[in-house]
Amino acid sequence: MSPGVPFDVLLDKSSKRKILSTVGWKKDDRLFGSDAFNIAGRFPTDSFSSLKYLQAAPYDSPAVSFYTSISTADILPTARNTVALKRSDGTEWSVEELIAMQLAYVRELAESAAGEKVSDVILTVPPYYTQHERDAVVDAVEVAGMRTLALIHDGTAVAVNYAMTRAFAEQPEYHIIYDAGASSIRASVAAFSAIPADAKSSKKDIATAIAIKGIGYDRSTGGTELDRRLREILVNDFVKKHKKDIRADKRGMAKLWKEAGRVKAILSANADAMASVESIAFDIDYRSKISRSEFETACKDLQLKFAKPIFDALSNAGLSLDNITSVILTGGSSRAPMIQTAVKAAVGESKIALNVNADEAAVLGAALHGAGLSRQFKTKDIRITDIAPYDIQVSYHSEAKSEYSKPRTINTLVFPAGSKFGSRKTLTFRRKDDFSLKVIYKNTPVPGYPTDLLEVEISDIPEALKNLTEAGATDPVVKATLVLSESGFVTVQDAVAYGEIKDDSIAGKLKGFFGAGSSSSTEAETERETMARSESVSTSAEGEVPSQAEATPEKKAPVKDTIPLGLNVKLSSVPPMSVSQKRTARERLQAIDRAEASMRRREEARNSLEGYLYRVRDLLEEEGETPFRKCSKEAERDTMKEKLEETLSWLHEHGDDADTRDYISRRTALESVATSNPLL
The missing domain is CATH 1.20.1270.10 (Substrate Binding Domain Of Dnak; Chain:A; Domain 2)
Structure with a gap:
């Protein structure tokens, strides 16, 4: 997006609208897109594709094992226990560095088209991405020398694209964005409605509101898994015909991977296809006829998985198919006949909608959303509300009643799955000494991934409570504010010691008499107002005050009844890259x-x-x-x-x-x- 530049998808140097997410080397020449993908048959350890599987993945996780089953690249662990990839010349590159190269290449294309420098970027990510994976995306952007404006979920970006040329009524209209991509299948229930652009204005300007009500996904099913199974058909056929095990030949496996993708595309429109690879391995020219029925039989166990994300999203949204106007298909794999058949059987053919560009809708929607975040562009007023995919809680130890008692671990749910992005929660504690808070996922989000997000040490509590008590505060407490950002990151924004201080002067008494109220009463009103809009946390324990949701002003003038506390943040077991x-x-x-x-x-x-x-x-x-x-x-x-x-x-x-x-x-x-x- 740039002033004066047509709103469209960037073309690569070969004037293609679709750029494969691949980086590779042909000796000393670095290549991108299809050029990098096509050299895998000659340089199998110098071509790197499907890197999304490896973002923030622990080296010993199932995600890495799956990657080794589809890629001929050599992998090794990093100091952060994530994955690096090694070229044939021994050079090692982290996943973030390789993705940063791709982002820098796209920036070069953008700068060439716009005729000016590009520094800001907005990216789409799957809704199931954990905070670790989101950190890895932002790290790659920073390594590429750019700044992340925002992250937006794939389905939400498609919803923005869908709303670009449409008008909606005040009554919400529900659609399901069904995204069958390479790495996974996702479904998002989106509510479209018209709202006043400014509730306080007398003008009748209308804005479009998009609220994500529920999401569903399957991280193990997608176009890449279909390619893997089709390649396995070719591998078994080769071994059967030629009595040689091609699995040990990286060049041969890379050539079969490319051929599997080509054959899959042909089978999307034909009953059979001819696979042909010259000099695949062992000086053998391989040819074989593959039928669609054979391919679908190999994927029979996936049939029920194709539509399951739809029903998971509906369940999370508390809706049924009767509430849904249409199911919008997007993503390259949505063209696969077996996937379309499964979805049509699940929702009915009458609800299927093919009214967005399956390949470009997400990127166009993301670009429009990014333009809306900037003051340089005047765009259609589209406001989005997205949700968190996982339960997020804080864990801490209660204060020991005596030196011999063992402190209990208390877990408090702060942001349940489905919490709106942009939410804030303030937890209130009756503590006398410094303590630590751990922010964690309630359940394991992905097999092999950690649940811990960050640990925060809150310090200077005894001194702050002493100062408040000396100033006349009664029953001072500790308050910690957690924020779930618009891009899906959870952080501990601040921690303070607070105590209500009575003003016994004549002015103070008159102020209280005429209803001006103290700072604490104003805070209580704010708490009640916010709790009506956001679910409060009711978990409590002996010696702790129940957690409450309250609004925290962006800029709060310092007052004598509030003292900032020290915060020392420790990163998770899979930390983002350091500075x-x-x-x-x-x-x-x-x-x-x-x-x-x-x-x-x-x-x-x-x-x-x-x-x-x-x-x-x-x-x-x-x-x-x-x-x-x-x-x-x-x-x-x-x-x-x-x-x-x-x-x-x-x-x-x-x-x-x-x-x-x-x-x-x-x-x-x-x-x-x-x-x-x-x-x-």
């Missing part, structure tokens, strides 16, 4: 960029020299009364010819080893001889 790690990674990428820019300048200088040499040679070899001969003397042409032959000889003998300055100096020397001729 120094991101700086080092950015420097590595910048070094590659400089080397590639130098290589491009060298090639441009060489091409420029060669082009000039051939132009001079053609002019010298022309016969007859040509304009060049009329504008030059015989002696000048002889000098030029001698210099030309000298330069051509140098280029033939030393051109491959020369640097950019050598090419430029050689052309400059030849041009100095030809300066008297206007044609040169």
Whole structure:
């Protein structure tokens, strides 16, 4: 999105609208998209695809095991116990660095199209992404040298795209966004309605409200899993025909992976397809006929999984199919006949809608949402409300009643699954000493992933309570505010010691008499108002005050009854990249960029020299009364010819080893001889 630039999808350097999420190397040349994907058959350990599976994945998790079953890349653990990938030359790259390269490539395309620098980015992520995975996405953006404006869920972005050209009534209209992508299948129940743009204004401007009511997903089912099963058919067929195990041959497996994707696309529109790979392995040319029925039989156990996210989303939203206007299909795998058949059987063919671009709806919706966050653009007023996919709770130890008693662990649910993004909750504690809060998922979100998000040490409590007590506060408490951001990150925003201080002066008594109220009474009113809009946390324990939801102003002037406390945040067992790690990674990428820019300048200088040499040679070899001969003397042409032959000889003998300055100096020397001729 840029002022004056048409609102459309970026084209890559080959003018293609769809760019594969792949980065690779052909020796020293770094490639992206389909170019990087296609070299896997020749350089199987230098082409890296499907990196989404590895974002923030612990090295020993099932996600990494699945990745090794679909990829020929070599993996190894990082210092953070995540995954790095190793090239054939031994160079190691973290997942964040490889994704950052892809983001930097897209930025280059954007800057070329817009004619200006691009620094801000908005990205779509699956709604099931954990905080660890969201951290990994943002880390990759920062390593690429950009700033994340926001993260938006895939289904929500498609909903924005759907609402771009449509109007809705005040009564909510429910649609299901069914997204069958490469890595998973997701379903989001979205409510579309019209609301006043400004409730306080007398103008009757209308805004479109999109509220996500429920989500469902299956992380193990998607286009990649279909490709894996189809490749397994090809592998078994090859072994059966040729009595050789191709699984040990990385080049052969990479070639079969590419062929499986091609055959799957053909089977989407045909009953059978011919698989053909020349010199696949062992000097064998492989050919085989694959039928759609054979493929669907291999995926029979997935049939029930295809539609399950729809019913999970409906259950989470508290709705039924009768409330749904349509099921909007999106994602490349939604074109697969077996997936369409399963969805139609589940919801009825009359509810199926194909009215968004399956490949581009998410990115166009995200771009429009990003433009709405900026003041540079005037866009349709679309307001979104998204929800958290998992239960998030805080865990802490109660204060021991004596030195011999064992403190109990108390778990308090703060943001239940389905909580709105942008919510805040304030927890109130009766504590006398410093203590720690752990923010964790109530249940394991993904097999092999940790549940801990962060741990916060709240300090300076005894001194703060002492100061409040000396100031006349009665029964001071500790308050900690947690925030669930619009991008799905949970943080502990602040912690304070608070105590109501009575003002016994005449002015204070008059203030209380006439209803102005103290700071604590104002706070209580705010608590009641917010609790009506957001579910409060009712978990309580002996010695603790029940947690309550309350609004926290963005800017709160310091008052004498509130004292800020110290916060020391410790990261989870799978921490995001540190500042120094991101700086080092950015420097590595910048070094590659400089080397590639130098290589491009060298090639441009060489091409420029060669082009000039051939132009001079053609002019010298022309016969007859040509304009060049009329504008030059015989002696000048002889000098030029001698210099030309000298330069051509140098280029033939030393051109491959020369640097950019050598090419430029050689052309400059030849041009100095030809300066008297206007044609040169």
